[in-house]
Amino acid sequence: MSDPDRWPAPPESILALNRTGSFDWDLDSGEMYMDPAAHDVFDVTADEYAGRPESLGARVPPHEGHRLDALVSEALKNGSRTYGAYFRLRRRDGSLRWTHTQGYICRDEQGRPRRILGIIRDATQELLETRMRMERDAETRRQTSIVEGTTAALAHARTVQDVIDVLDETQGLAHLGAASLVMGLVEAGRIHLVAEGPPGAFVPGTRFTRIDESYPMSEVVRTLAPRFIETREEFADSYPILWPHISHLNITAAAYLPLIAQARPIGALGLLYQDKTGFTADERNLLIALGSSIAQSLQRAMFYEQEKDLAAGLQQAMLPRSIPAVDGAEIAVRYRSAKLGRDIGGDWYDVIPLPGGKVGAVIGDVQGHDTHAAAVMGQLRIVLRAYAAEGHTPATVMARASVFLHELDTDRFATCLYAQADLTTGVVQLVRAGHIDPLVRAKDGTCRRAPVAGGLPLGLSAEFGRLEYPVTTLELDPGQTMLLCTDGLVEEPGHDLDEGVQSLTALVASGPPDLGALAELLVEDADRRGGDDDAALLLLRRRGSDAPKSGGRLQQHVAPNDPVGLREARHMVRAAVRAWGARDRSDEIELVADELVTNALMHTEGAAIITLRVLSGAERRLRVEVEDTSSALPRRREAGEEGVSGRGLLLVDRLADVWGVESRGSGKAIWCEFVVPHRD
Numbered sequence: 001m002s003d004p005d006r007w008p009a010p011p012e013s014i015l016a017l018n019r020t021g022s023f024d025w026d027l028d029s030g031e032m033y034m035d036p037a038a039h040d041v042f043d044v045t046a047d048e049y050a051g052r053p054e055s056l057g058a059r060v061p062p063h064e065g066h067r068l069d070a071l072v073s074e075a076l077k078n079g080s081r082t083y084g085a086y087f088r089l090r091r092r093d094g095s096l097r098w099t100h101t102q103g104y105i106c107r108d109e110q111g112r113p114r115r116i117l118g119i120i121r122d123a124t125q126e127l128l129e130t131r132m133r134m135e136r137d138a139e140t141r142r143q144t145s146i147v148e149g150t151t152a153a154l155a156h157a158r159t160v161q162d163v164i165d166v167l168d169e170t171q172g173l174a175h176l177g178a179a180s181l182v183m184g185l186v187e188a189g190r191i192h193l194v195a196e197g198p199p200g201a202f203v204p205g206t207r208f209t210r211i212d213e214s215y216p217m218s219e220v221v222r223t224l225a226p227r228f229i230e231t232r233e234e235f236a237d238s239y240p241i242l243w244p245h246i247s248h249l250n251i252t253a254a255a256y257l258p259l260i261a262q263a264r265p266i267g268a269l270g271l272l273y274q275d276k277t278g279f280t281a282d283e284r285n286l287l288i289a290l291g292s293s294i295a296q297s298l299q300r301a302m303f304y305e306q307e308k309d310l311a312a313g314l315q316q317a318m319l320p321r322s323i324p325a326v327d328g329a330e331i332a333v334r335y336r337s338a339k340l341g342r343d344i345g346g347d348w349y350d351v352i353p354l355p356g357g358k359v360g361a362v363i364g365d366v367q368g369h370d371t372h373a374a375a376v377m378g379q380l381r382i383v384l385r386a387y388a389a390e391g392h393t394p395a396t397v398m399a400r401a402s403v404f405l406h407e408l409d410t411d412r413f414a415t416c417l418y419a420q421a422d423l424t425t426g427v428v429q430l431v432r433a434g435h436i437d438p439l440v441r442a443k444d445g446t447c448r449r450a451p452v453a454g455g456l457p458l459g460l461s462a463e464f465g466r467l468e469y470p471v472t473t474l475e476l477d478p479g480q481t482m483l484l485c486t487d488g489l490v491e492e493p494g495h496d497l498d499e500g501v502q503s504l505t506a507l508v509a510s511g512p513p514d515l516g517a518l519a520e521l522l523v524e525d526a527d528r529r530g531g532d533d534d535a536a537l538l539l540l541r542r543r544g545s546d547a548p549k550s551g552g553r554l555q556q557h558v559a560p561n562d563p564v565g566l567r568e569a570r571h572m573v574r575a576a577v578r579a580w581g582a583r584d585r586s587d588e589i590e591l592v593a594d595e596l597v598t599n600a601l602m603h604t605e606g607a608a609i610i611t612l613r614v615l616s617g618a619e620r621r622l623r624v625e626v627e628d629t630s631s632a633l634p635r636r637r638e639a640g641e642e643g644v645s646g647r648g649l650l651l652v653d654r655l656a657d658v659w660g661v662e663s664r665g666s667g668k669a670i671w672c673e674f675v676v677p678h679r680d
Contacts, residue, residue, distance in 0.1 A: 020121035025053070025103075027076075027113055034120075041099060041120050043091045059089045061096075072103070076113045081105055086123055098123040140282055147290050154297035158304050160185070163297050164195045167269075178271040179251075184209075184217045185267040185302070191217055203245040214241055217268035220258040224265060226288055227256040230278045250274050255284075257291035261299040269294060319381075323351050326359045328423030328543050332519040336488065336526055336535040345534035346373035346414065347486045348381050352388045359423060360388045360397075361540050363435065363484035364416035364458075369534065376412050380405055380458070384418070391557075393564050394420050394431040398458070399467040402433065406462035413459035417452070417484055423542055424554055425575030426476045429568060431469045433458050436487055436497070439505055443479035447509040449501060450474055450482075471564055473571055481515070481541040483508060488535030489526050515539050553613040560601055569597055569610050573624075576612045582622050582676040588655040589622060589674055595648045596626035596670055604630040606667070620678045621657070627669040633661055634670060 021038025025031075031051050039046060042059050049055055057065065064087045075083040084102040091097060103118035150166065157163045167181055183195040191209050196202040211218050216239055220227050229235045230253055236243040253276045259267040269291060279287075323331055333349050346366025354360055362384060366377040383404045387397040398418055405414060415435040421428040430438065430450075434457030441447040453470035461467050476482060490500035507525060511518040519539055526535055556572050558565040573593045577586040593610060600608035606629030615621040634649055652659050656672035 020119050022117075022119050025116040025118070027115060038120050041122055042089060059091075061088065061090055064088055068101075072116075075103075075105060079111065081107075086127070098127045100126070136282075144286065147286055147293075150290065151293045154293060157297050157301055160194060160298065160301045160305060163294065163301050167294070168195070177273055177276055178255075179274040180272050182217070182270040182272070183267060185298075186211070186221060186265055191215075191221060191268065203242065214239060216242070216254070216256040217270060220256045220268050221265045224258050224260060226258065226284070226291065228279045228284060229254040229256075253277055253279070255279065255287050257287060257294075259291060259295035259298055261295045266295060266299055266302065319348055320350055324353055326351065326353065326423070329359060329421075330515050330541040330543060331361075332515040332537075332539040334519045334523045334535075334537040336523050336537075345369040345488075346377040346412070347488060347534045347536040348377050349484070349536045349538040350381055350385055351538070351540075352385050354388065354420065355391060359421050359540075360385075361419045361421065361482070361484060361538055362388075362416065363486060363536055363538050364414055365435070365486040365488075365536070366414040367412045372410070373412060376405070376408065376410055376414070379408065380414060384416070388418070388420070393471070393562075393568075394418050394429050395469040395471050395564060398431045398433055398455070398469045399461070402456075402458040402460075402462040402467060405459040413457045415457045415486075419482065419484065419540075421476065421482075421540065421542075422554075422572065422575070425572050425579060426478070426480075426542055427568070427571040427575050428474050428476050428482065429564075430472045430474070431455075432472075433461065433469065436485070436490065436501065439483040439501075439508055440474070440476070441481040441483065441508050443477070445509055445513070447505050449505060471567070473567065475571070475575055476542045478542055481539055484538040484540075485522075486534075486536045488533035489522060489537055491533055492529045515541055553611065555609060555611045557607060557609055558597060558601065559607045560605070566597065566601075570594060573610075573612065577622075580614055580622060580676065582674065585622075585674050585676060589624065592652050592655050592672055593624050593626070595651050596624065596672075599634075599648045600626050600628040600670075604628040604667075606630070614676075615673070619675050621673040622676050623671060623673045625669050625671040627667060629667040631663070631667055633668060 019037070019041065021041050022035050023038055024033045030053075032053050033051070034042075034049060036046070039049060042049075042056055044056070044059060060068070068085060068087055071083060071085050074080075082102065082104055084100070086098060086100050088096045089099050099120060100123040101118060101120045103116045105113050106115040106117065107113050154163060154166050157166055164181075164183060167183075181195060182193065184191040184193045186192075187208075189211060191211060193202075193207050193209075206215070209215055209218060211221050216227055216229070229238065232247075232252055235251065235254060236247070249272070251272050251274060253273040255271045255273075257269045257271075258265050259269055271287070319335060320333075323333055331351055333351070335347065335349070337345070346364075346368055348362075348364050348366075350360075350362040352360035352362065362381070364377070364380065364384075366373045366380065380401060384397060384401045387400050392400070398416065401416070405412075414433075416433045417430065417435040417438060419428050419430045419438070430452045432452040432454035434454060437452050438450050439447055440450045450472075452472040455461055455469040456464065456466055461469075485504075487497060487500075490497060490504045492500050492503070504522070507522065508518070511521050519537055522537060523535070554572055554576055556565070556569040558569050570590070570593075573590050574586070577583065577589050582589060593612075597608050597610055609627045611625040611627070613623050615623055652670075652672055657675050659670070659672035662669045662671065
């Protein structure tokens with residue numbers, strides 16, 4: 001203030017305190033008065049200023065001058081009373097600085113502009129503070145966005161490693177400025193290091209550390225308070241045991257956060273910085289909030305892994321521990337866990353050695369994806385295995401399993417496919433309960449769907465009183481492979497089941513010949529498709545080297561009123577004739593065998609047992625024996641012109657090379673032999 005005794009102070013003195021000058025611009029004459037404060041803003045002396053705006057040209061860059069002229073001209077034309085603008089001027093030393101001007105336009109009664117009264121001030125500090133505030137706001141928004149994005153990504157993390165991956169990825173904490181992270185979980189009073197930071201950061205002996213040790217993670221777990229380390233010197237002074245091992249990493253700051261869930265520490269997170277010192281209040285608040293979110297996600301992941309371990313143990317307990325070696329077959333099995341629920345479901349497989357050199361193959365799926373489904377599956381697998389091992393026919397096995405499931409205290413049903421294979425003859429009997437059909441891959445790699453007549457799913461067939469399960473028979477040649485699977489192996493989002501079966505058929509056809517490699521390929525393809533269902537797979541290949549040779553023996557039990565058993569016996573004879581090289585006499589052998597079995601069932605009260613074997617010697621003979629429980633010997637008689645019985649022994653006598661009857665302890669056996677060529 002030029003005159004400290006003057007009161008009140010003139011306005012120009014007050015404005016000058018804020019580095020603000022004033023001007024009065026006469027538009028008619030073109031003259032513009034500027035006070036000394038305005039001279040200071042423009043960095044001109046009173047001698048340098050000629051009293052007109054044109055004399056300021058050296059201080060206002062041309063493009064800024066054009067912009068200001070256009071702004072003032074527009075305000076004068078459109079009737080505005082005021083205008084304002086920021087512009088840059090060039091100081092005496094050549095540097096540029098931001099300036100702000102504001103003018104009031106005085107108009108006469110006709111609205112014609114006559115004068116402009118205004119101020120001019122240095123805006124450098126103002127714009128600097130504004131820019132800094134905007135940058136801070138932008139940085140806060142950016143960090144908040146990162147925290148929100150990280151929190152959203154953490155919501156999908158299912159395992160501890162998923163949590164670490166979310167935090168460690170390029171879109172994660174690196175955008176908060178952290179170079180790397182370390183993480184430890186509290187386990188039995190110790191801290192288990194699960195993420196060890198950047199390469200070369202692991203300190204020997206710190207994989208497990210005690211909570212009372214002098215490490216930053218131990219400290220935040222003890223105190224339940226975050227620890228912000230703002231300089232290298234602070235890190236070295238606070239943690240002299242740790243610092244010598246990590247000083248080469250160029251860490252300049254660090255933030256260690258306790259991970260607290262349900263009021264107890266479950267771990268600690270450390271963020272390491274390489275080009276940072278200090279933490280603002282906003283940064284600290286954001287990191288603390290993020291630590292809370294991480295703790296919740298981490299606790300969910302730990303619960304999930306515990307449940308997953310429990311489910312995996314239960315699943316392994318319910319599935320067969322091992323697949324038995326089966327003479328004449330190569331077998332591969334796989335199980336793929338579901339991607340929803342608790343990674344456990346009701347899918348199962350089983351391989352059951354059966355009397356007489358047969359084998360049972362089972363694939364099934366209990367409704368649901370939880371531990372209850374697995375428990376039901378385990379019970380169902382055991383009873384189905386027991387029924388099969390007792391020697392029941394496939395249809396009976398399926399019907400009894402359905403009744404068992406219906407009588408359980410559960411609302412679950414199950415689909416199932418049961419195959420009973422005689423690997424010596426290749427005859428396979430299949431029963432299907434609401435399940436998908438099997439596939440058969442030939443030795444040359446071609447693959448086809450094998451349609452199997454089906455009944456209702458297990459449990460439902462008993463509930464609705466429809467326990468009839470038709471039996472479908474197919475013959476598996478040496479080298480052929482039968483594939484049984486659950487729908488999780490063929491389902492694909494957005495496609496129906498038939499399309500999935502077609503894709504699976506094509507994949508099997510083009511897959512590797514090795515059974516284990518083929519199984520891996522099919523499961524990996526299911527993983528790639530990303531299906532949400534669990535899946536079970538069973539591959540059974542009949543070995544060609546195990547076909548019957550001389551001295552082989554086959555036997556089939558046929559009960560009275562058992563059309564299924566009779567059909568099995570016929571398939572066994574047909575397959576044996578083919579396998580033992582007797583195709584030239586196949587019609588004769590099959591007709592005689594069928595006649596002997598039918599006669600035994602018609603004329604006795606018990607079952608019939610048919611046995612086939614090859615006798616070696618000077619002549620190679622195929623012997624057919626049919627044993628029954630009657631001691632009455634058969635007699636040959638003429639049937640008469642219209643008789644429908646009495647022809648059996650005549651056929652045997654005409655077609656067989658030799659035949660006879662033998663008494664057995666519980667009955668008798670009628671036998672016959674056919675000369676067949678020696679095998680090459």
